[in-house]
Amino acid sequence: MTKINLQDWDLWLLNQENPHLLQKGAWGDFKNQFGWTPARIIVDNAGSQILFRRLPLGLTIAYIAKGPIGIHNAEFWKAVHMECRKHKAVFLRIEPDSWDEQNQEFDYLKNGFVTGKSIQPRRTIVVDITGTETEWLERMKQKTRYNIRLAEKKEVKVQISSEVDVFYKIMEETGQRDGFGIHSFEYYNSVYDHFEKSGQVAILIARYGDIPLAAIMVFREGKRAWYFYGASNDLERNRMPAYLLQFEAMKWAANAGCQMYDLWGIPDSNEEILESEFSQRSDGLWGVYRFKRGFGGTIKRSSPAFDWIYMPVIYKFYCWLEKRKSGF
Numbered sequence: 001m002t003k004i005n006l007q008d009w010d011l012w013l014l015n016q017e018n019p020h021l022l023q024k025g026a027w028g029d030f031k032n033q034f035g036w037t038p039a040r041i042i043v044d045n046a047g048s049q050i051l052f053r054r055l056p057l058g059l060t061i062a063y064i065a066k067g068p069i070g071i072h073n074a075e076f077w078k079a080v081h082m083e084c085r086k087h088k089a090v091f092l093r094i095e096p097d098s099w100d101e102q103n104q105e106f107d108y109l110k111n112g113f114v115t116g117k118s119i120q121p122r123r124t125i126v127v128d129i130t131g132t133e134t135e136w137l138e139r140m141k142q143k144t145r146y147n148i149r150l151a152e153k154k155e156v157k158v159q160i161s162s163e164v165d166v167f168y169k170i171m172e173e174t175g176q177r178d179g180f181g182i183h184s185f186e187y188y189n190s191v192y193d194h195f196e197k198s199g200q201v202a203i204l205i206a207r208y209g210d211i212p213l214a215a216i217m218v219f220r221e222g223k224r225a226w227y228f229y230g231a232s233n234d235l236e237r238n239r240m241p242a243y244l245l246q247f248e249a250m251k252w253a254a255n256a257g258c259q260m261y262d263l264w265g266i267p268d269s270n271e272e273i274l275e276s277e278f279s280q281r282s283d284g285l286w287g288v289y290r291f292k293r294g295f296g297g298t299i300k301r302s303s304p305a306f307d308w309i310y311m312p313v314i315y316k317f318y319c320w321l322e323k324r325k326s327g328f
Contacts, residue, residue: 002042003083009040012047013069020066020097021200021221022120023049027065030194034187036063037087043079046072050080052087059314062089065120066097072106084310091315092308095120100301108306116307117322121265121285127297129225129254129261136250136296144243144294151206151244156213158241158248161205162196164189167215167229174231178287188217188229195219202252206232206241213241218249225253226262246295263292271299 004012006025013019021027028038028049036051037060048068052060062084068076084092093116098104109115129136137145161167168185175182195201200221206214216230227249232242250261266289267274278290309315 002079004040004042006040009042009047009049012042016047016069018222018224019069021219021224021226022065023067023069023097024200024221025049026194026198026200030191033190039083039087041076041079041083043076044070044073046070046076048076048080050083050092052089055090058088059311060087060089061318062087062092063119064092064094066095068094069097077111081308081310084308090309090311090318091116092310093117093119094306094308096303096306098303100303102303104303113306113308116305117319118302118305120302121268122304123266123268123299123301125263125266125292125295125297126300127250127261127263127295128259129250130259133251136247139296141294141296144296147240147243147294148247151240154208154239156206156208156239156241156244158204158206158244160252161203161215162192163203163205164192166205166212167203167217170212170215170233171229171231173233177234192217199256202249204245204249204252206245208236208239208241211235213237213239214245216245216249218253220253220256220258223257223259224262225249225256225258225260227264242291243294261297263295263297266292266299268301274299 006029010025013024025040028040028051031051032038036053039050039052041048041050046068047070048064051063051065053063054060080092094108095118096104128139164185168188171182171188192201192203201217201219203215203217205212213236214230214232216227219226219228227246230245253261265285267285274289278286278293
């Protein structure tokens with residue numbers, strides 16, 4: 001077993017094929033400021049960043065987001081379980097970095113895991129940003145192309161910025177308007193700081209004159225980019241700033257060598273239901289699906305979450321609380 005520090009973990013990641021952003025050392029370091037303790041383990045050709053969240057009575061939950069990385073064997077899992085028990089984990093939750101349609105190299109259910117509740121959105125839209133910008137536009141729906149050009153015509157300007165305060169103000173206004181929760185200013189400021197030095201994050205702000213209209217925060221790692229956070233206020237909405245923002249974010253990602261742009265989160269329903277119901281629904285992620293579907297991407301569904309249980313009685317109680325909180 002090799003438990004390593006942040007610097008050695010990031011050096012190891014450099015030799016791995018297209019790891020997910022949530023396995024970056026900077027992500028674990030950032031989450032450490034908000035109640036999660038990271039541990040990084042490498043055994044042979046397998047590695048993982050594990051995050052531990054403290055519970056009452058000195059217990060924790062363990063979480064591997066979009067990992068593990070590499071070909072994991074029995075010795076790797078032995079090391080993972082040892083670390084989890086050391087932290088008094090009630091259970092370990094894993095969300096593999098793979099799609100539903102892919103064959104898993106490791107069969108979790110045949111190796112002692114049970115199906116768990118996903119933390120990250122399972123279904124998303126991934127946009128191909130290879131080729132020319134003209135080709136991207138051709139793959140988009142006509143209305144989206146029109147709105148991008150309309151925003152340009154109506155003098156909306158998009159700039160890459162470091163203005164976390166402006167970004168947060170728009171997030172705050174949108175959260176209050178639409179009734180959804182947002183993170184604190186400190187949260188967004190910290191995640192920006194952790195990835196800004198490596199050039200892996202960008203805040204893009206759409207303005208009309210000096211008036212901020214919409215803002216997004218996007219990230220990149222390897223060949224992939226992700227749209228994690230964003231919002232638009234009620235000012236000048238007829239200028240369609242959100243459409244131009246996404247188009248400019250795709251340009252930013254492509255210029256950095258990315259080939260895929262993940263719009264990160266749509267309702268977890270099959271495509272037939274999505275297409276038949278989106279015009280009538282606005283609850284949950286349905287409102288953003290109407291917007292995201294126009295960019296010409298492919299609907300993808302990630303692998304389910306898997307749990308390894310260390311303390312069955314407490315785990316059962318925790319799952320009951322999860323269901324109660326989600327309303328099921």
